[in-house]
Ligand SMILES: [Zn+2]
């Protein structure tokens with residue numbers, strides 16, 4: 287044992303575990319026709335037949351092998367199963383024969399000897415129902431839908447009242463949203479109209495003010511320009527050149543025509559840049 291390394295010991299442990307687990311629940315054998323063969327344990331083993339049955343899912347076509355029970359097995363009705371009554375079985379499975387599950391629902395098996403049955407050698411097998419029974423109505427095959435619809439209970443008055451209330455709540459919520467959207471749209475349109483009106487009014491005022499500007503040509507020899515600063519535009523601070531087009535305000539102050547028009551266009555500065563007299 288001392289010569290075994292840790293990895294060898296772990297491997298051996300795994301092999302033992304695997305062997306133990308396969309011994310406790312052998313995989314179902316497959317019959318020649320592809321059907322499963324499930325071997326039913328006897329009550330004298332570690333697990334009772336019923337406990338074994340609860341661990342498994344059975345399907346129509348599965349074969350049950352009762353060999354561990356040693357004696358013949360009876361298929362009985364539910365009440366006979368409870369009483370271990372072997373007098374009138376539905377069917378007898380001879381010792382060593384296989385029982386093939388046909389149909390679905392509950393199957394009751396008891397040992398042929400009542401004493402063994404009393405000792406726990408009996409078993410109930412539940413065979414899975416057809417998949418269609420487990421599906422919701424919406425997924426049921428077309429031909430079954432009318433039947434399912436007819437069998438479903440009608441809505442109670444309370445349920446209908448709740449549905450009506452939900453419907454009216456939805457309607458009132460929708461109405462509130464429509465009102466909010468209408469108010470916001472109205473406000474938006476009103477603001478747009480106000481903005482357009484202000485813009486239109488300013489344009490009109492500016493157009494009127496532009497008419498107050500009279501045009502003139504700069505002539506260097508003109509005495510009006512020779513006296514004190516008259517040679518420089520007070521807006522762009524540039525000297526006039528011969529034949530520049532000037533704009534003259536009513537206060538007689540002169541500027542480049544383009545300079546004074548731009549001055550008035552930009553808005554609030556609607557006064558003479560030199561003497562501050564409103565235009
Ligand atoms: Zn200028």
Ligand SMILES: [Zn+2]
Nearest residue numbers: 537539558561
């Ligand atoms: Zn002026």
